[in-house]
Amino acid sequence: MSGAAEKKIRTVIVDDEELARQMLREFLSQHNEIEIVAECANGFEAVKAVTELKPDLLFLDIQMPKLDGFEVLELIGTEMAIVFVTAYDEYALRAFEIHAVDYLLKPFGAERFGTALQRVKQRLGGKLPPATELSSSARPPAQYAERIVVRDGTRVHIIPAAKLEYAQAQDDYVGLNAEGKTHLKQQTISSLESVLDPNQFVRIHRSYIVNLEKVTKIEPYSKDDHVVVLANGTQLPVSRSGYTRLQGLLEQKTKVRRA
Amino acid sequence: MHPILSRMRNLGLYLLAWIPIAGMLIHSMTGSGGLTWREAIVLTVPLCLVYAFDCLAAWYPCQATPIEKSSFARLILTHLTAAVLLAVLWSAMARGLAIELERHAGFVGLDERVQKHLSLFWATGVLLYILSVTFHYVLLAEQAAREAQERALEARLLARDAELKALRAQVNPHFLFNCLHSISALTSSDPGRAREMCILLADFLRTTLRLGSRETITLEEELALVRGYLGIEKVRFGTRVQMEEQVEKDITNVHLPPLLLQPLVENAIRHGIANLPEGGVIRLTAQKGSDAVSIVVENSFDPDAPSKLKTGLGLDNIRQRLNARYGNDASLAVRTDGNRFIVKLRLPAETNGVHG
Numbered sequence: 001m002s003g004a005a006e007k008k009i010r011t012v013i014v015d016d017e018e019l020a021r022q023m024l025r026e027f028l029s030q031h032n033e034i035e036i037v038a039e040c041a042n043g044f045e046a047v048k049a050v051t052e053l054k055p056d057l058l059f060l061d062i063q064m065p066k067l068d069g070f071e072v073l074e075l076i077g078t079e080m081a082i083v084f085v086t087a088y089d090e091y092a093l094r095a096f097e098i099h100a101v102d103y104l105l106k107p108f109g110a111e112r113f114g115t116a117l118q119r120v121k122q123r124l125g126g127k128l129p130p131a132t133e134l135s136s137s138a139r140p141p142a143q144y145a146e147r148i149v150v151r152d153g154t155r156v157h158i159i160p161a162a163k164l165e166y167a168q169a170q171d172d173y174v175g176l177n178a179e180g181k182t183h184l185k186q187q188t189i190s191s192l193e194s195v196l197d198p199n200q201f202v203r204i205h206r207s208y209i210v211n212l213e214k215v216t217k218i219e220p221y222s223k224d225d226h227v228v229v230l231a232n233g234t235q236l237p238v239s240r241s242g243y244t245r246l247q248g249l250l251e252q253k254t255k256v257r258r259a
Numbered sequence: 260m261h262p263i264l265s266r267m268r269n270l271g272l273y274l275l276a277w278i279p280i281a282g283m284l285i286h287s288m289t290g291s292g293g294l295t296w297r298e299a300i301v302l303t304v305p306l307c308l309v310y311a312f313d314c315l316a317a318w319y320p321c322q323a324t325p326i327e328k329s330s331f332a333r334l335i336l337t338h339l340t341a342a343v344l345l346a347v348l349w350s351a352m353a354r355g356l357a358i359e360l361e362r363h364a365g366f367v368g369l370d371e372r373v374q375k376h377l378s379l380f381w382a383t384g385v386l387l388y389i390l391s392v393t394f395h396y397v398l399l400a401e402q403a404a405r406e407a408q409e410r411a412l413e414a415r416l417l418a419r420d421a422e423l424k425a426l427r428a429q430v431n432p433h434f435l436f437n438c439l440h441s442i443s444a445l446t447s448s449d450p451g452r453a454r455e456m457c458i459l460l461a462d463f464l465r466t467t468l469r470l471g472s473r474e475t476i477t478l479e480e481e482l483a484l485v486r487g488y489l490g491i492e493k494v495r496f497g498t499r500v501q502m503e504e505q506v507e508k509d510i511t512n513v514h515l516p517p518l519l520l521q522p523l524v525e526n527a528i529r530h531g532i533a534n535l536p537e538g539g540v541i542r543l544t545a546q547k548g549s550d551a552v553s554i555v556v557e558n559s560f561d562p563d564a565p566s567k568l569k570t571g572l573g574l575d576n577i578r579q580r581l582n583a584r585y586g587n588d589a590s591l592a593v594r595t596d597g598n599r600f601i602v603k604l605r606l607p608a609e610t611n612g613v614h615g
Contacts, residue, residue: 016536017437017495023444042536065534065561087436106440147563158563 008035009124012053014046014072015061015085020106024059024085027113034117043067048154050076057120059104062086062095067149067156073098075151081123083116144197148176150183157183161200165214165230167192169207180232202249204228204242212249261318262398274311280387281307287379293372301360302373306353310384313345314391321395338392346384350377430467431525435460441495456494463487470517475609478545478552479511481520485543488521492528499538500528506545513552514609516580520554522573523602527558531600534564547608551588554604562598574602581606 011034015021021039028034034057038049043066050058050072058080062069069084070091084095087106095103101123102116148164150157159178168175169189176183185192193203204210214230218238221227226238228246238246263269284307285299294302317338324337357373360366438460445453466484470476482504492500502524520543527541539559546553574593581589581604589606 016533017441018497019441019444019495022448023440026444026447044536063533065536065564087433087440106436107443108440109443160563 009033009057009120010035010037010053010055011057011059012036012038012040012046012049012055013059014040014043014064014069015059016041016064017061020061020085027110030110031117041065043069043072044156046072047075047151047156050080051151051154055080056124057081057083059083059085062088062091067158070094070098071149075149075156081120083120145195148185148192150176150185152183159183161196162211162213164196164201164211165232165234166211166236167209177234199249199253202242202246204236204238204246206239208236208242210236212253218246261315262402263315263318273315274308277307277311280383284379284383288373288376292376294369294376298360298366298369298372301366302353302356302369306349306356306380309352310345310349310387313349314388316345317341317388317391317395318398321392321399325399326396338389342385342388342392345388346381349384350380353377353380430464431529434525437495438491445494452494456491459487459491459494463491467518467521473517475514476517477511478506478513478515481515481517482506482511482543484518484521485524488524489541496528496532496538499535500532501538501540503540503542505543507547510545510547510552510608512610513547514611515552515606516584519577519580519604520556522577523556523604526573526602527556527600530564531558531560534561535559550608551605552608554606556602556604558600559598560595560600562595577604 013021013024037053040046040049043064060069082100083102084100085104092103101119148159163178165177173184174187174189174192201209215228216231217229219227226243227235263273281303284303288294288299320337357370361369442453442456489502532539542557544555578591592603594601
């Protein structure tokens with residue numbers, strides 16, 4: 001057998017409970033082809049470990065301190081094989097929508113675990129379709145992001161949606177402006193727009209999304225164009241269609257307030 | 260359904276009660292009454308048999324005129340009319356039977372001798388029917404009492420059912436799944452602790468069921484449940500979960516509805532401590548004021564915690580139960596102070612379980 005020469009599957013375990021990690025360790029130890037390269041007890045550690053170690057396989061708990069499993073994936077992408085491990089079955093659909101390889105429900109036995117590992121090997125051997133980019137459809141409808149997570153190297157920033165002033169498209173990135181700082185995130189402005197609450201955030205321009213709560217006034221700029229002025233004095237361009245959207249939302253809000 | 264006709268046993272007993280009645284009639288017609296024993300028996304037995312069934316018909320007017328809902332005049336009128344009618348009919352039947360028997364040998368002159376006794380049949384008939392009416396009212400009352408008892412039992416069962424349902428909502432299934440996962444992990448690494456956790460979990464579930472079925476329990480019992488729960492969570496979370504208890508000694512016998520504090524402590528872990536990598540402290544304080552008890556459950560939490568799970572459900576349930584029992588005398592207040600989450604419960608100080 002060529003077992004020894006074979007490349008090992010480099011694996012990271014993420015769970016905030018020691019006993020749960022211990023269980024995975026025990027099951028994984030039965031499989032020689034697995035090499036555990038890191039164990040993490042929370043989302044921050046997971047992002048750091050995955051960014052630095054680039055593992056092939058990630059066992060990921062969902063309910064964790066700091067960052068939940070889905071937020072971790074949003075930051076690290078789904079380039080590796082992901083197996084979710086959780087006691088909650090309500091996330092299963094969302095997990096498979098982002099092409100998780102498997103979804104283990106606690107408690108599980110060695111046999112079920114073996115099946116998951118089989119699927120992992122198929123995925124790594126290219127027999128299962130590769131994970132595609134995290135889609136915004138993974139988020140259940142009508143539930144908008146309350147916060148945005150941004151990775152800066154191995155560090156993670158969390159920006160509450162309410163504190164986001166505006167977002168600006170910059171090639172493959174968006175610049176997220178909050179509390180005087182700009183964070184760059186690898187995401188298209190359209191996909192960001194789709195996760196933000198449309199009653200609060202308006203796409204005022206091809207390259208700009210603004211938080212309506214932070215807008216102090218709207219001024220004419222030239223014959224057709226306008227600018228919005230934010231509390232800190234920042235001026236953002238408003239396109240013609242952006243102006244229509246902005247007006248529509250403002251009217252809707254006034255109506256609600258009057259009613 | 261007629262309570263006597265519908266059961267053979269009851270009918271048998273009822274007919275048995277007619278034997279002395281027939282005996283009395285026979286006795287009064289023989290001797291100085293002018294009838295021979297043979298004549299009296301042949302005449303009376305079939306008449307009594309018929310009238311026994313006639314009297315059972317009282318069930319229907321009794322049902323139609325419930326004693327507690329009908330006026331006295333109506334009761335008298337209904338039953339007296341029926342009694343007189345049936346009694347007249349009965350004495351006519353006695354006469355008819357006597358005429359019929361006269362045609363047979365050995366019953367010569369029977370009709371004439373029976374005619375003297377017709378007033379006896381008439382009077383006895385009225386009396387017996389009235390007795391039967393009374394008897395049927397007793398039966399009706401008994402039936403009503405039995406139905407009321409059944410309804411009460413049913414209501415108790417429904418209430419118990421509702422309690423169990425509430426309990427199912429209380430004992431969070433994910434808590435169970437995570438516990439089982441921890442036990443499963445321990446079975447190979449530390450079988451002794453796995454067994455210990457099984458017992459802790461069983462004790463907790465059993466206590467929850469036992470206490471949950473009672474209307475009130477003492478604060479001490481609730482605190483014991485909370486400690487049992489924490490014992491389990493400590494196996495899962497290790498040193499991340501710490502609890503500080505400050506309970507005034509003289510209020511441990513205060514009565515309160517079951518499962519008020521345990522869900523609060525469970526929330527403190529699920530929505531508070533579980534989101535903190537280093538864990539935190541849950542502080543439970545209970546104090547007695549002039550006439551109220553105030554209990555505070557305070558825990559550290561991460562204000563920027565990821566995807567918040569539904570927090571309101573458990574609190575709503577507690578609020579509803581407090582309201583149902585105490586009305587405005589109890590309250591549940593929730594506030595945050597920086598990274599502290601504080602739930603304050605205020606309820607009347609009852610020591611005997613009776614709400615004054």
